Amino acid sequence: MTIDFIELENFRLHKKTKLKFSKExxxxxxxxxxxxxxxLEGIYYLCTTKSLNQSSxxxxxxxxxxxxxxxxxxxxxxxxxxxxxxxxxxNKKSIFIDDKQIYRASAVIGKFPVxxxxxxxxxxxxxxxxxxxKFVDSVISQSSETYLKILxxxxxxxxxxxxxxxxxxxxxxxxxxxxxxAWTENLIKNGTEIVKHRLSFISDxxxxxxxxxxxxxxxxxxxxxxxxxxxxxxxxNIENVFxxxxxxxxxxxxxxxxxxxxxxxxxxxFIVNDYSLKKYGSQGQHKTFQIALRFGEFFFxxxxxxxxxxxxxxxxxxxxDLFRAGKISDxxxxxxxxxxxxxxxxxxxxxxxxxxxxxxxxxxxIAENA
Numbered sequence: 001m002t003i004d005f006i007e008l009e010n011f012r013l014h015k016k017t018k019l020k021f022s023k024e025x026x027x028x029x030x031x032x033x034x035x036x037x038x039x040l041e042g043i044y045y046l047c048t049t050k051s052l053n054q055s056s057x058x059x060x061x062x063x064x065x066x067x068x069x070x071x072x073x074x075x076x077x078x079x080x081x082x083x084x085x086x087x088x089x090x091n092k093k094s095i096f097i098d099d100k101q102i103y104r105a106s107a108v109i110g111k112f113p114v115x116x117x118x119x120x121x122x123x124x125x126x127x128x129x130x131x132x133x134k135f136v137d138s139v140i141s142q143s144s145e146t147y148l149k150i151l152x153x154x155x156x157x158x159x160x161x162x163x164x165x166x167x168x169x170x171x172x173x174x175x176x177x178x179x180x181x182a183w184t185e186n187l188i189k190n191g192t193e194i195v196k197h198r199l200s201f202i203s204d205x206x207x208x209x210x211x212x213x214x215x216x217x218x219x220x221x222x223x224x225x226x227x228x229x230x231x232x233x234x235x236x237n238i239e240n241v242f243x244x245x246x247x248x249x250x251x252x253x254x255x256x257x258x259x260x261x262x263x264x265x266x267x268x269x270f271i272v273n274d275y276s277l278k279k280y281g282s283q284g285q286h287k288t289f290q291i292a293l294r295f296g297e298f299f300f301x302x303x304x305x306x307x308x309x310x311x312x313x314x315x316x317x318x319x320x321d322l323f324r325a326g327k328i329s330d331x332x333x334x335x336x337x338x339x340x341x342x343x344x345x346x347x348x349x350x351x352x353x354x355x356x357x358x359x360x361x362x363x364x365x366i367a368e369n370a
Contacts, residue, residue: 001112001307002337003043004079006072010065012038013365021339022358025332027351028341030362036341039360039367040116040312042070043339046082047114047310049095049105057086057093074112076307082112106152110142113301113309117294117316124293125277125286129267136268139297140201143304147197154190157183158259165257184246187262192239194263195229202227202268208296215295215331216288216324223289224271229263287319295331311338317351318343325351 002023008014013035030036041052041060051060061068066088074080083096095102102108123131141148161183168176202225213223230241245261246253253260270277272285281289301309317325317340329351332338361368 001074001076001310003046003310004073004075006039006042006046006070008038008042009069010062011042011068011070012060012062014038014042014367015062015064015365017365017367019360019367021337022356023337024354025335025357026337026339026360027353027357028339028360028362028367029343030341031343034362035365035367036343036360036362037314038365039362040314040339040341043072043310043312044114044116045070045084046072046074047108047112049084049093049108052116052118052312052314053120058088058091061086061088080112106148109148110145110305113142113305113307114312115294115298115301115309116312116314117291118312118314119316119319121290121294122286125270125281125289129265132268132270133264133266135293136198136201139205139300140197142309143301144197147194150190150193150197154187154194154263157186157190158262158264161187162257162259165253165259168254169257187259188239188242188246191262192242195238195242195266198227198229198263198266205296205300208300209292212292212295212299212331213288216291216327218323218327221285222271222273223277223292226269226271227266228269229266230261284321284324288324291316291324291328298335308336311335313338313340315341315343 003021005018005020008017011017017039019039028036028039037052044050044052045060051057057068067086069083069085071081071083074082081096081098083099084093085096086093095105095108097108097111124135137147137151141151161180164176164180164183167173168180206224209223209225213221230238230245242261249260270281270289272281272289275281277285277289298309298311301307316328320328332340333352333354358369
């Protein structure tokens with residue numbers, strides 16, 4: 001899949017920008033705060049309906065306007081147009097695919113698969129378990145509509161059950177306990193399916209991770225992901241262990257008025273050469289692992305859904321030594337279309353390029369082909 005063009009109107013610094021893209025590498029070069037990452041964010045909005053940096057929609061509106069609009073066209077076996085329009089006066093975001101309005105953002109997930117490699121990825125290897133869960137859930141959701149539906153239902157159950165636990169703490173009602181049992185059954189059912197999907201994913205994804213890591217490092221290190229779930233119960237016994245664990249910690253849940261058991265509490269351990277990356281990994285190993293996760297995600301999604309995702313890489317070269325930068329430049333040749341932002345023109349000169357690659361200069365919200 002490729003994106004042919006994008007149009008940005010009143011989108012951050014970009015008052016009115018229209019760009020046609022190469023089907024191979026698109027280098028977007030400019031100083032800090034000039035609007036180059038905004039181009040990636042526009043693409044990300046079309047793919048997910050959300051901001052690249054998780055900011056609110058209203059923050060993306062140009063200061064002199066009361067709306068923004070992002071439009072683009074995707075090409076695969078067929079072509080699709082996508083449009084996101086946000087109006088500050090009614091605080092409403094509207095999503096359109098092929099001029100048909102889409103009312104659920106979740107319906108867009110996976111339709112235009114996207115992989116992002118940004119500086120904030122350090123949180124995946126160095127941050128809280130929630131960051132690792134978010135990475136894994138995002139990849140699986142883009143490859144499996146079934147998993148996305150289960151995950152959304154599970155999160156809804158968590159909210160309902162948490163509300164009930166709070167009510168029970170405040171008013172000890174038998175009727176509320178009966179409702180709690182029904183939501184608990186739902187939690188166990190969907191939670192068990194989430195764990196099974198994650199186990200299957202990790203089993204497959206480790207091969208993609210190892211291949212990507214080797215391509216980046218050019219030497220042998222053995223990366224791996226291990227999944228810690230429900231006290232590391234046996235894979236075939238997940239539902240029973242889940243049920244027993246909730247019974248065992250029932251009083252704690254009632255006292256704390258929160259859901260203390262389930263895959264929303266699980267973690268993923270990143271390993272290099274049998275050692276914990278988080279505890280013992282060097283800065284270089286962390287950065288390599290983060291990049292390998294994203295390249296692994298790209299090729300995993302490509303194989304699972306039979307379409308190449310959109311690949312966005314935001315200002316990564318500035319953090320890399322020449323060796324890793326060269327390896328990634330080589331690896332990008334296997335991606336197909338990709339969008340890479342850079343602040344340093346000299347870095348661009350050292351990268352491997354073809355005559356089909358495109359260089360876009362950005363200054364103060366104005367983008368031009370070099």
